[in-house]
Amino acid sequence: MANLIVSNICNANCDFCFASSFLHKKMNQITQRFMSFEEIQFYMNLLDQSGVHDVRLLGGEPTLHPNFPEIITNIRSHQKHITIFTNGVLSEKVLQTLEDITPDVCSIILNMNAKILQDQIQIREKTLIRLGNKVISGYTITNPIFTLDFLTQMIMDYSLQRVIRLGLALPILKKQNAALHPKQFPAAGHCLAEQSAITFQKGIRIEPDCGFIRCMFSENDFSILKEHNFHYVSCCSPVIDICTDGQILHCFALSEKYYEKFDQSMGILEIRKKFLERTKPWRFSGIYPECGTCSYKIRGECSGGCLSMIMSRFNPVGVSENL
Amino acid sequence: MEFFGYSFSKNLYWVNNKEGVVVVDDQHQRSYVLESAESVLWRLLINQIDAEAIVRQFSIIISVPEDQIMGKILSIIEGWKKKGLVERMNG
Numbered sequence: 001m002a003n004l005i006v007s008n009i010c011n012a013n014c015d016f017c018f019a020s021s022f023l024h025k026k027m028n029q030i031t032q033r034f035m036s037f038e039e040i041q042f043y044m045n046l047l048d049q050s051g052v053h054d055v056r057l058l059g060g061e062p063t064l065h066p067n068f069p070e071i072i073t074n075i076r077s078h079q080k081h082i083t084i085f086t087n088g089v090l091s092e093k094v095l096q097t098l099e100d101i102t103p104d105v106c107s108i109i110l111n112m113n114a115k116i117l118q119d120q121i122q123i124r125e126k127t128l129i130r131l132g133n134k135v136i137s138g139y140t141i142t143n144p145i146f147t148l149d150f151l152t153q154m155i156m157d158y159s160l161q162r163v164i165r166l167g168l169a170l171p172i173l174k175k176q177n178a179a180l181h182p183k184q185f186p187a188a189g190h191c192l193a194e195q196s197a198i199t200f201q202k203g204i205r206i207e208p209d210c211g212f213i214r215c216m217f218s219e220n221d222f223s224i225l226k227e228h229n230f231h232y233v234s235c236c237s238p239v240i241d242i243c244t245d246g247q248i249l250h251c252f253a254l255s256e257k258y259y260e261k262f263d264q265s266m267g268i269l270e271i272r273k274k275f276l277e278r279t280k281p282w283r284f285s286g287i288y289p290e291c292g293t294c295s296y297k298i299r300g301e302c303s304g305g306c307l308s309m310i311m312s313r314f315n316p317v318g319v320s321e322n323l
Numbered sequence: 324m325e326f327f328g329y330s331f332s333k334n335l336y337w338v339n340n341k342e343g344v345v346v347v348d349d350q351h352q353r354s355y356v357l358e359s360a361e362s363v364l365w366r367l368l369i370n371q372i373d374a375e376a377i378v379r380q381f382s383i384i385i386s387v388p389e390d391q392i393m394g395k396i397l398s399i400i401e402g403w404k405k406k407g408l409v410e411r412m413n414g
Contacts, residue, residue, distance in 0.1 A: 277352060278352055280352060281349070281352050281354035284345065284354050285338060285345050285354075289338075289339060289340045290341045291340070292341060293340075293341050313338045314336035314338045315336065315337055315338065315369075316335075316336055317324075317336065317337055317346075317369065318324050318331045319333050320333065320334050320335055320336060320349070321334070323336065
């Protein structure tokens, strides 16, 4: 699996955005840029050679790419499964393209708490009506007390897929995006257990994204979640990001520290392996001081949380670069 | 930062964990969990108090008489040198 960051611009303005380092509006020295069709073709060939069968399109907002329909056609010609991460504010051209594709070929993950304007909400509604069961709802927990009621209602109203891809607002290292504090995790875990009853009743499955930790759930909450078909995973197994400027990232959260200029002598899998080796020393710790002695972590039931949060806890010694 | 003729190596990061001080050597992609006495000494050195005060406080905290404490300090630092966490000043 690999992420192609085909656009570094976005038409939403989410406080928790993981990609803010790459967004045109937020970094003056980076100009608006879309990955060229030639670059995409080049990376497709590279992914073919590396045996990567799943391509995820991200941004910014990937559908803003002026050649978006052609990109989809191109990736499909390489027999790859496509996942699109979007805010749902889609142009007619993009909507038509996505209407013609079946869910087994392309998954559409729609960020349901994207910060968009009123007129954009209406456009997104059109997307939901027309794409319906092709859409998987994405939701990012930005506050420990949250509700999935509205999302459940939207899934029912628009006949979306009965899945919620649930993420945590995680910090970008050295940046100031809105993120949960580790101390808020247990409250968020409890809230999730409560919310899972509502989604379960409606036959909606919750799939967790990265950053979840085992101890954010009490034993009671964990059993409730299990009963409600929540498949807890806690791992840090990054899907590398291939950016518009030829940079390869470990992940957005660590985009300010772990990036490489693409090197033709290395395949995608080798670059990923290199990132994993470089981040390995940090993985012995966790987001809390207790993580190193925690039985969940020792037994491999918990990764210790997001590496960006872990690294933020560390202090530089002497002439070290500030994390 | 100089202490007892040594200085810390570059690109080190540390954190106080329950099991002790954890040091990451980012350059060599290694991490170390310091033992109890090592963690105490590390924290005293990082706080940059003067050498005499470090000796005195370390002696009290780990309950080793002051006439033996210097040997303990140097043996810890020598261990760190082998791991590449500190370097001898002037070569």
